[in-house]
Amino acid sequence: MKTVITVIGKDRPGIIYQVSKVLFEEGLNIEDISQTVMQDYFTMIMIASGSDSINIRDLNERLDALEGDTLSIRLQKTDIFDSMHNI
Amino acid sequence: MINYTDILETVNMVQNEKLDIRTITAGISLFDCFSRPDVPQAVYDKICSLTANLVKTGEDIEAEYGIPIINKRISVTPVALSARESREDFINIALAMDRAAKEVGVNFIGGYSALVQKGLSATDYTFIESVPEALRSTERVCSSINVGSTKSGINFDAVGLMGHLVKQTAYLTRENDSIGCAKFVVFANAVEDNPFMAGAFFGPGEGETAVSIGVSGPGTILAALERCRGSRIDEVCEVIKRTAFKITRAGQLVGREASHRLNMPFGILDLSLAPTPAVGDSVAMILEEMGLERCGTHGSTAALAMLTDAVKKGGLMASSHVGGLSGAFIPVSEDAGMIRAVSEGAICFDKLEAMTSVCSVGLDMIAIPGDTPESTISAIIADEASIGVINNKTTAVRLIPVYGKGVGEYAEFGGLLGGAPIMEVSSFSSENFIARGGRIPAPVHSFKN
Known part of the structure; x- marks a missing residue:
């Protein structure tokens, strides 16, 4: 199973650490990572893969707990992006 | 390989532009x-x-x-x-x-x-x-x-x-x-595979089961049009087509997954722009973004016709089975822009009827005075059915003669059904016309002009 994790919001110390810690603990391997900070806004996209048995709802709940008021974190299967943007 | 710009576009569509799958039916x-x-x-x-x-x-x-x-x-x-x-x-x-x-x-x-x-x-x-x-x-x-x-x-x-x-x-x-x-x-001309309520039924020609999907996304189309202000109408069509394609592909993926997981055949994907009362999820506001001061003014029928057609063209290639009603819905009470247009007097009942000749369904969620005679309601239904029968399209009527209320008052239905100002209908009688009964013969299919 391949997933895309997007993190968008106000920059603060430890975002990458916290997200990758959750992914590590849930058994996902980070294959690619890209991030930029524009003004105070942080945008990170990670591609991570793991076993098909991983429960995405639980994983998203753990990531949601990191969000706070100024950050949005989403984990989605890559198929949705493939479907919408590739023929 | 997925392009990062594409990823952010999809995330933005969901977070800020209200892209959603309206229904799994x-x-x-x-x-x-x-x-x-x-x-x-x-x-x-x-x-x-x-x-x-x-x-x-x-x-x-x-x-x-x-x-x-x-x-x-x-x-x-x-x-x-x-x-x-x-x-x-x-x-x-x-x-x-x-x-x-x-x-x-x-x-x-x-x-x-x-x-x-x-x-x-x-x-x-x-x-x-x-x-x-x-x-x-x-x-x-x-x-x-x-x-x-x-x-x-x-x-x-x-x-x-x-x-x-x-x-x-x-x-x-x-x-x-x-x-x-x-x-x-x-x-x-009801369709047998419509996944949208209140008109959904599973037609007698269907199989044992099927999963059908209704996609939506007026907000996504609106946001795309905001980015091409001032461009020629051809470019507007192209932008709508491209956006409809992406929305439909998301629906196709959801349909395929739902069909697999529920162990039911995939029925159809209905490519409709279905508004909700939420701000920014309005079909009327798409027409206004095209350059109309308010939905309902002159030009609204042309804008809606172009929108409906472009949505179909964009969506058709994105799904293996397109069906249902597919187009743009213009319910009054479920669309914030339409409610505003009615409240300000920009749109009247007759203009709505004209617009239904090019939208995907018909006179939808319109509140009318509670004392409207039965024969007038039947006559409105006859008018709308005629538009469908002559033009070979589906038309529908969902009218609410709000008991005890009249023109100028407001009806509130709640949730996705929204609320609507009560609209005026003709006070002249259709009683003797409706009382005739019988059957209007099927129309001629040639000599179209």
């Missing part, structure tokens, strides 16, 4: 239940057993792909085909459908329907008599009746009955601004 054939000794129980059991996982499946797909799936719904074989003997027998089926909908957790179940475009059998009359009480005594059951088709003309006897049915339903649900009428649609 499971179609269930009830033909086998109609021959059982206890029909209501058989209906309840079959619906519950086949759709027990529908809501959970929708929620799982939503979580995994990050696309909101707003509604999970069920459509069934038109109940009039069960040929019950009494009104109560039919109402007991509606009650069983309502119980099943509550048990599996869906917000609407459609199919308390009859197909009477050519004629009315004895059981059809009994069924039609049962509809107002069925809508009063249930919460989630939706009903529809098809009164005309391009192949068979318009059943004028049935049209005559509809005015009484709508008024009776309005009276029986008068405590809640006649909300029963919001769950009842009169069709011409």
Whole structure:
């Protein structure tokens, strides 16, 4: 199973650490990572893969707990992006 | 390889532009239940057993792909085909459908329907008599009746009955601004695989089960058009097509997954722009973004025609099976821009009727005065059915004659059904026209001009 994790919001110390810690603990391997900070806004996209048995709802709940008021974190299967943007 | 710009575009569509899958609708054939000794129980059991996982499946797909799936719904074989003997027998089926909908957790179940475009059998009359009480005594059951088709003309006897049915339903649900009428649609050229309520039913030509998807996304189209302000109309069409393609592809993926997980064949994908009362999720505002000061002014029909056509063109290639109503819905109470247009006097009933000749359905969720005569409602239905029958398209009428209220007052239905200012209809009578009964013959299919 391949997933895309997007993190968008106000920059603060430890975002990458916290997200990758959750992914590590849930058994996902980070294959690619890209991030930029524009003004105070942080945008990170990670591609991570793991076993098909991983429960995405639980994983998203753990990531949601990191969000706070100024950050949005989403984990989605890559198929949705493939479907919408590739023929 | 996925492009990062594409990823951010999709995330933005969901987070800021209200991209969603409007409905996953499971179609269930009830033909086998109609021959059982206890029909209501058989209906309840079959619906519950086949759709027990529908809501959970929708929620799982939503979580995994990050696309909101707003509604999970069920459509069934038109109940009039069960040929019950009494009104109560039919109402007991509606009650069983309502119980099943509550048990599996869906917000609407459609199919308390009859197909009477050519004629009315004895059981059809009994069924039609049962509809107002069925809508009063249930919460989630939706009903529809098809009164005309391009192949068979318009059943004028049935049209005559509809005015009484709508008024009776309005009276029986008068405590809640006649909300029963919001769950009842009169069709011409009804489609058998429509996943959208209140008009969904699982047609007699369908199989045992099927999963159909209704995509939406007025907000996404609106945002795309905001980015191309001032460009020529051809470019506007292209932007709509490209956006509709992406929205539809998301729907196709959800449909394929839902079909696999529910072990039901994939039915169709309905490419409709379905507005909600939420700000920024409005079809009227798309027309205004194209350059109209308010939806309803001159140019609105052209803008809507172009929008509907471009959505179809963009979506057709994105799905293996396109069906349902596919186009743009223009319900009044469910669209913030439309409500504003009515409140400000920018759009009148007649302009709405004109716009329905190019939209995907018809006169939808329009509140009219509670004292509108039955024959006037029937005549409105006859007008709308004629537009459908002559132009070979689906048309529908969902009117709410709000009991005890008149022009200038406001009706509130709540939730996705929204609310609407009460619109004026003609005060001149159509009584003698409707009283004639009979059948308008099928139209000629050549000599079109």
